[in-house]
Amino acid sequence: MINKPSRPDPGSLGRAHPRLPKRLGWFVLVVLVAGGFGVIASRSSAPPEREPTGPAAEAAATIEAMLDPAAGDPLDRLPADFTAVTGVTPGYAVAPDGQVRAVHVGGGCSTPWGDDNTRWDYTVGCQAHDLGYDLLRYAEAKGLALGADPRRRLDDRLSADMHAQCDLDPRGSAGTCEVVATLFSAGLVVNSWHQRWGPPRTEPIGAWTAGLLVVIALLVVRVPILRRTRAVPPARKRAPLAEPDRDQAAYLAFLRMASLVGVVVAESVLAIAPMLGTPAAKLWPLTWLLQLAPLFFFAGGHANLLAWRRAVADGTGYGGYLAGRVCWLIRPVLAFLTAWLVLPLSLDLLRVPADAVGTVGRLVVGPLWLLCLYLLVVSLTPAMVWLHRKARVVTPLAMAAAVVGLEAAGSAIAASAVLAVLFGQLASHYADRARVNRGVLAGAAVLAVGGLVVLTTAGGRSPLLIADPGVMSSATAVLLIGLAHVCLAALPGPVGVRAVALGGPARAARFVRSAPMTMYLVLLCAVLMLAGIIGAARSAGLPTSAVDWLAQPRSLLALALLGVPTALVFVLFEWRATLDPDGTPDRDRGTARRDALAAALGTGYGAAGILGFAVTGLTGTHQTPVLLGFPLEPMASIIHLLLGWYLLHSVRIGTTSTPWPWLMAAVACVPPVITSAGTTGAVVHITTTVVTLGVAAGRVAALPRRSAVRGDQLAGAEAVP
Known part of the structure; x- marks a missing residue:
């Protein structure tokens, strides 16, 4: 008798996987969270607050004259070696309001798509702003950054210039001009906030993008809701303790x-x-x-x-x-990482x-x-x-x-x-x-x-x-x-x-x-709230009641910055965490060797990530510290931490015999290679990439053999009457 092939259920052909929308929603959330963390983690460190002296004081005086028309000609105060240090030759330009301004000749309104002075012609204001930024870079080159206040004032002046241009010459669309000026001003604030209002610098967008993609990938493969369900090899039965x-x-x-x-x-x-x-x-x-x-x-x-x-x-x-042992130690570090990213913002909102x-x-x-x-x-x-x-x-x-x-x-x-x-x-x-x-x-x-x-x-x-x-x-x-x-x-x-x-x-x-992560973050929320109340009492006195203080938008936003990640940490990592902390699946000798390699790499990179955050502290350092060639900066530390966690978890669930953990490890080493400050760090990451790619190639070559063994097992099962 010939069995007819079974026909698929017509109703199921157009029906999506029941869990797909849920997983897609969580995936979008993880991408947004990782993107937000990446933006915060890549912020520059705050410039040191010191009284400017020597050439830096001359640069500060020039900026002051640019911002105050009554102070005289700014170029009369320009440091003598300004052009030699920066390569910029300043000049003069007449603004639309008739005022003569000191400018960076050839400058313009910088945007992600290049210079764009718009049809309302913000040129003079942007060129004057560029010269102010050049002076900030000059002061840093002389070894004494000018702090946050000059950059804030330069940004405010450019914003005022753009809005003033909309009043002087709206070109028939004053509303659109105001919207464009507001958007440009918002871009100024975001960029300056990202650099903590320190000296302007070119940011490595390519390296950050690569690092962020790796962070997203490492999070996706570790979030229980997003992972593909895999049958974990059963742990070996152990004799109970006396x-x-x-x-x-x-x-x-x-x-x-x-x-x-x-x-x-x-x-x-x-x-x-x-x-x-x-x-x-x-x-x-x-x-x-x-x-x-x-x-x-x-x-x-x-x-x-x-x-x-x-x-x-x-x-x-x-x-x-x-x-x-180490996998369960690295997990709580994610709570510290969450606090490290959002706590300064919350404290700033609370005016601590x-x-x-x-x-x-x-x-x-x-x-x-x-x-x-x-x-x-x-x-x-x-x-x-x-x-x-x-x-x-x-x-x-x-x-x-x-x-x-x-x-x-x-x-x-x-x-x-x-x-x-x-x-x-x-x-x-x-x-x-x-x-x-x-x-x-x-x-x-x-x-x-x-x-x-x-x-x-x-x-x-x-x-x-x-x-x-x-x-x-x-x-x-x-x-x-x-x-x-x-x-x-x-x-x-x-x-x-x-x-x-x-x-x-x-x-x-x-x-x-x-x-543990949720409990720690809940405690931190309580401490944050207490710090905010104390800060409010010290600065301007408490409102009529604690309830009124909590109802203020700044207070709610500050607590949400830490409260929302606390809820996400619990839902994404601890609510569904059912893996036995002391259980490990049974292994053969070859798997045990791969496990030892993955555990050693995971422990090393996890320790590098933890040490990086411990050294840089809450607000980072003005100069990126380097330890044995490893740049201890936030993006590299995040990658090291998540890579270590992923490799150790792969050992826990017995997936080191597949090529995927090794391929992921190789990919994760690419961004740190780009940002490594010394040869030692580059050699370590390149060696890791070569080793993991070699293991992955061996596991890919073993896939047909494993498939053949599985087929023989299925054939044997079908032959049983």
Whole structure:
């Protein structure tokens, strides 16, 4: 009997995929969000505010004369070497109102499509504006930028000139002339805002466009709603932990989240206190209580230890271990990134004083430094486990001595790194469940606090244990307070550990862990609102009520700038996140090697992205910092961060055996190659591109073989009666 081919349902031929409109809508939203982030991230850093001297002062005087007709001839004040430095020969032109203006001869109204003076002839105003911009560039070339005010005033003068031209000679269409002048003025404001009203410069539109396309692609392949559903290989069944080990793991998971919350709360208080007139130095007792970073490394070290033991037992190796641990560390960085992008705008809308912007910025920069150190702890866990087996007593003592020695030698960052690894290594001692007398632990905690008192009084060290971002607090002092906290955390016996592990606080910690980005951004919204209220009270006094203040358009827009991304982060990344943080699919030997490569690349690029944002801070730096040839500028940091996250997630879901992650990695390295400031950065990205393209080619060549195997499996299944 011959089976007739089945006929398609006529009604289904013209029917779109039921999820297509929804996915298209989310795709458009992701593009718009990424585009907005790209515009904000590519802003120039603010110029330093300094009193101009020498040639820069002459340039400032020339601009002042251009803006004030009563000040005399501007060209009489022109610096002697202006033409030699800029290549511009200034001259005079008669404006439509009869006024003689100093201008850039040959200049015009710049637009994206070239110079366009329009049919209403804005030429003289645009040429005078060009000369003012030339003077701003000259001052920067002389090493002293003039600040934001001269550029704002030059833009305002050009806007006034264009609208005045519409009154003088509307050419029969005054309304259209006003609209065009308004559009040109808006373009001026947007461009100057994008460059933070600093010296005008040519912007790398091509590199930014390429980088933005890569950012959109990396977001699209990671947003759960937009991803194509893929069957994830099942994770290998593991033997459950024994009850004491399970209770211990839950107890330390609670401590890990509690310590992280404590650090964020301390940073929030230290950020708000100066706005209330309270110096941060007076809050040193709070920092002794809430400097819980060592406890975070200790509790996190225990989680790393369990993950490494599982990786060894499962045969997933170092690649599977890194992917499992680092992927969940990079996710919260997206919340910091969101805050980094929109917080300055929100603070500006709320009229928060300029000196408070950097203070509130510690809420973003502080946790990033913490994550940078924790990435190091995660990466070195296998080595520290080996050292624990070989020299369990000598290792922590040697590292403690190294912390003190490095700080004495002036290497504060190295001392902090060793300190983080030390507390991560102490978790191996706690995991051994070798009970230490509670009296000994309590006595050690008291001695540590006593040593801290001596260090901060007789030793002359600052008692403030949480310093400003970029200013390292005493590593020895943090070591002592960390030992006190760890000793106190180790005091509870099995009954106490189990009570905490099964109690309400542990359940709350699990809830926070399920949506860390959302929880952090909600806290930041609250701090932002408080900062806005304080700023309003300091500048002009509070309105009649807090409700009136919240109802103001500026306040609503400022809160929406952070509130809307908070909702998007939750919906796009955490609402549908169901992947087991400790689960990894079963792998063969070849896949394990590819996983190790992808995990190493993902960890490296993720760390580069986190470090980039930690170094540049909330408002960026006037000169782009370069580390080992890597430009630490926002667009490159975004790409590094998302690329690392994507590669690690590919290991998690077992897609490194396909060519797509490797092709995406190769494409993502193209924009950083264009913007690399040194040969080292270019070599790293080019090498990554070559390696990933090689792996992708190998996986493409393997596709026919995999298809043949799948066909044989289907044929065998059909042959079964």
